[in-house]
Amino acid sequence: MSVFHSEANVVRHYLPGGTEHGGGIGRLVRYIQTAPDLSLRHEVVDTRGPRWSALASPLMLARALGALVSGRVMDPGAVHHLHVAGRGSTARKVVLGLAAQAIGARYVLHLHDYDYATDFERRPDWQRGLIRNLFGGAQHVIVLGERDRATVETLLGVPRDRVSVLRNCVTDPGRKAPTEPGDTVRILFLGTLGERKGVPELLAAFSDAAMPQAGWSATLAGDGDVEKYTAEVQSRGLGDRVSLPGWLDSDTTHALCASADILVLPSHGEGFAMAILEGLAHGLAVVATRVGAHDELLEHERTCLFVPVGDVPALAAALSELIEDAHLRDRLAEEGRRLFLSEFSMDGYVRRLEALLTSLSGQRLEEVRSA
Known part of the structure; x- marks a missing residue:
């Protein structure tokens, strides 16, 4: 199954708080942006603003919608990479996903959550339907482990061949100096x-x-x-x-x-x-x-x-x-x-991520998964 076309050369990461206030997701995307030898250009779109600024959230979401729509017109080859967790993050990504589907923009979902199954099951039926539509409309879904893969496949109905496990990574800082005997x-x-x-x-x-x-x-x-x-x-x-x-x-x-x-x-x-x-x-x-x-x-x-x-x-x-x-x-x-x-090598992570985002055939995608 073809996932993306060959003209894709820009990835726009949509995440809460950007790389500065986005917590673990922000750190991950910052590591991706600063990795050497990138073959794609990785841009960041803040969907929420700082956690402590509730008033900023609607404005940032509106700007994110604008980035998605303008990107579809100005750079139709771009991949929209939606980083999603539970609670408010899901609501924002449902809005972005609906907009992407309406204008024909392709997107992937990257699930970062500590218990998405519970968050999903607590929601009313109408919200569950919107979430299933969000995941079903994605070209691919990235998860952090096998538990999340099971959630995406069984609860959200995403076919197995459209789900990949890609564990978080960080850049290599080099090992710290050993503690001397008697040190605190x-x-x-x-x-x-x-x-x-x-x-x-x-x-x-x-x-x-x-x-x-x-x-x-x-x-x-x-x-x-x-x-x-x-x-x-x-x-x-x-x-x-x-x-x-x-x-x-x-x-x-x-x-x-x-x-x-x-x-x-x-x-x-x-x-x-x-x-x-x-x-x-x-x-x-x-x-x-x-x-x-x-x-x-x-x-x-x-x-x-x-x-x-x-x-x-x-x-x-x-x-x-x-x-x-x-x-x-x-x-x-x-x-x-x-x-x-x-x-957890960052070089290996970036190679797998970029290969996934630019894959042209099912065979290429299977090679990425087994790398």
Whole structure:
């Protein structure tokens, strides 16, 4: 089956917040844009604006519609790449998808969500119909793992030959310098501060009796309810060792990763977390939960330590073990970085993505999937 015509040379990525305020999706698209040896031009269209500016969202969506329509006229070979998650993101992409279908513009959907099946099943029938139409009208659907593939095929009715698994990737920053004996072990959390990311359990784990009384510090970097959790840090007596700097730009985030030793993400739900990939890429020991596609590639006690969702004692025990056992920390970090280099190379990701977007035949598409 032919997916796109050969004249396609521009990809327009439609995502909430753009590359600056788009969270993990924004970081992924920024990595794509800055990858070397691109064969397509990758442009970004913000569909929402900053998360904290509700008034900007309708305006940004209107601008995105304008970009889609004008792109159809000025550059009919362009591919419109709609990055979709649940909730408001789906509503915006339904609008863009309907517009694309009305004017004959081709589009792909790229699903980034921690539990799209549940979000879909909670909606009324009329919304489900619009969502099925959105997915059914896409030339192709990209998902992050096998769970999402099953959702797209079984709940949304997309044929298997129009769905591809393409796991998130990050650029290779090079492995961080090893921690010297006696140095403070630095723990890093990257993500929106909130319950879904497991921040309440993480702060409780930091206060748990199992945690060492000295020798570690932690940084929780991200937006969300920073003031609330800052107050909790203070109330727990953790102010001298736990910092919450808020949202950070990419350069500051990379600097934090380069100085950290442990990446922790005790999420209740993910697709495939960009924070986990940042940890693997920098050579950090990763502590995570078995959510989304994490356990499709990560392996407990080899490339990470898995802890049950919401289990504060288990989380505290895992962090304590890594703080006190430098050999285990280094072994997980080394194996995790080896996994990153073999499975999450940005060069390989871009080659597969661009081959998919420019594929001319079913045989070419099957070669892309098996690469």
